[in-house]
Amino acid sequence: MKKITYILLGIMLSVILFLVFSPKTEGISNNPCSSCHPFPNGAFDQYLDILEGDVQTQIPSSIDKEQIKTVSVIIENGGSSGIYDKISDVFLSLASQYGFFSVDSQAIVLGDMYLGKRSAVWHITGLSDGNDIIVVSVVGTNQHGSSQFTDSYSIPIIVGQPTTTPTPTPTQTPTPTPTINQLSVIFQSPKEEDNWLTLATQNISWLTNGGRPPLRITLEYLTSNISEHWINIAQNTANNGSLTWESPNINGTINLRITAFDSSRPPQTAIAIVNIQVAKPIPEFTTIMIPIILMGVISLIIIFKRTSKQKKPPNLIY
Numbered sequence: 001m002k003k004i005t006y007i008l009l010g011i012m013l014s015v016i017l018f019l020v021f022s023p024k025t026e027g028i029s030n031n032p033c034s035s036c037h038p039f040p041n042g043a044f045d046q047y048l049d050i051l052e053g054d055v056q057t058q059i060p061s062s063i064d065k066e067q068i069k070t071v072s073v074i075i076e077n078g079g080s081s082g083i084y085d086k087i088s089d090v091f092l093s094l095a096s097q098y099g100f101f102s103v104d105s106q107a108i109v110l111g112d113m114y115l116g117k118r119s120a121v122w123h124i125t126g127l128s129d130g131n132d133i134i135v136v137s138v139v140g141t142n143q144h145g146s147s148q149f150t151d152s153y154s155i156p157i158i159v160g161q162p163t164t165t166p167t168p169t170p171t172q173t174p175t176p177t178p179t180i181n182q183l184s185v186i187f188q189s190p191k192e193e194d195n196w197l198t199l200a201t202q203n204i205s206w207l208t209n210g211g212r213p214p215l216r217i218t219l220e221y222l223t224s225n226i227s228e229h230w231i232n233i234a235q236n237t238a239n240n241g242s243l244t245w246e247s248p249n250i251n252g253t254i255n256l257r258i259t260a261f262d263s264s265r266p267p268q269t270a271i272a273i274v275n276i277q278v279a280k281p282i283p284e285f286t287t288i289m290i291p292i293i294l295m296g297v298i299s300l301i302i303i304f305k306r307t308s309k310q311k312k313p314p315n316l317i318y
Contacts, residue, residue, distance in 0.1 A: 046079035048087055048113075048140050048149035056119065059134060062158040063101060063126040071122045075138050075151075077113045083271075084144035087113045092138045094122045100130035100159040113140060129160035133170060146266055183211035183268040185260040189242075194276045196247045204233075204256070205242035206272070211262030215239040222255040223248065230257060251279050 051057055054074040063069050071094060077087050090110040094103050104123040124134075137152035152173045188205040196202055208215055217239050220230040233245055239260070248254065253275055260270045 046077070046085060046087075046142065046149075048090070048138060048151055049076050049078060050074075050136060050138055050151050050153045051076055051117070052153050052155075054117075059136075059155055060124075060157060061155075063124065063160075065126045065128060065160040067126050068123055071124055071134065071136075073120050073136055073153075074117055075110075075113075075120065076117045077115050077140075079115070081115060084142060085115050087140040087142050087149060090118075090138065090140035092120045092136065094124075095135045096124075097133035097135055097154070098130060100128055100132040100162075101126050101157070126159045129162045131162050132157050132159050144269070183215075183260060183262050183270045184209045185217075185258055185270045185272050187256070187258065187272055187274045190256070190274060190276050192274050192276075194274075196276055196278045198247055198249045198251070198278055198280045200247050202245055202247050203242060204245055206258055207241070208239055208260050208270070211260065211268050211270070212264045214263060216261045218259045218261075219243070219245075220257045220259075221248070222257070223250055223252065236261075247278055249280075252277070254278055 051074045052059075056072060056074045058070065058072040060069045060071065073092065073094075075090075075092065077085070077090075079085065088111070090113045092108045092110070093106050095106055096103065101124045104125075106122075108120045108122070110118055110120070133154050134157050135152065135154045138150065140149045141147070142149070150173075154170045154172060156170055185206055185208045188207055189203055190196070204219065206217070208217075216236050218235055218237070219233040221233060222230050233256075234243060237243075255273055255275050257271065257273045261267045262269075
């Protein structure tokens, strides 16, 4: 009986140890890159502005003939930060509306401009008596969607000793709203934080809206614990709305990214990202217990046979 008790205790201990140390899914934090461009659930705002009220913007209100004065202007690339917040090919110009003063260099090229402020400086020279207007303008392009930004500012200036004439009314062009990208894409399946099993066939589906047909789709995934680069699932494929894919053999978080392209020149693009959890399946309880029970039964049979041999009486010799 003691041996049978020890065997049963051993079986129970094996079961407990197996359940405690068996593989299980552990939570891993989401890829921090997934929050940088939260399309289509977030908002993105951007503008290019001449800051006429900035303390560093210095525009003279008068100048004598043959006198040289400095014009300083501050511009700002403002709005919410994101993947496409750079404005390229930024250049400014300053001109005389009526020709009563000259400018040393009308155009100043700033090139690429990220979020923040930049300055531009000109030197003007009075030419002849008259009432004039200083006209400052800025132009730039966001390469994402080829959105163009423009702004201008005008202010009167007295040159020399002009005759009494009505002062021209300054005009100011409001900052235009950039063109909104009409193409959009969202995931239908999977949803955010869905759970997948490794090496299982999964269905990925999406919805697109807008854009010039036909549309093309690129699907990629990123694993924060394996790779720092996006890995292709489907490259430049037709916009069929869904496809099947075998999930990778990993435990943790993966980020799925879909990029839609339309047929415009240059093409419009739209991006959506979803985070899902992938885990290896845990063995079923019956799968665990059957081998353990079989080992216990075999052990009991062996012990019973050995006990029977020991109790058999010895052969008597007469």
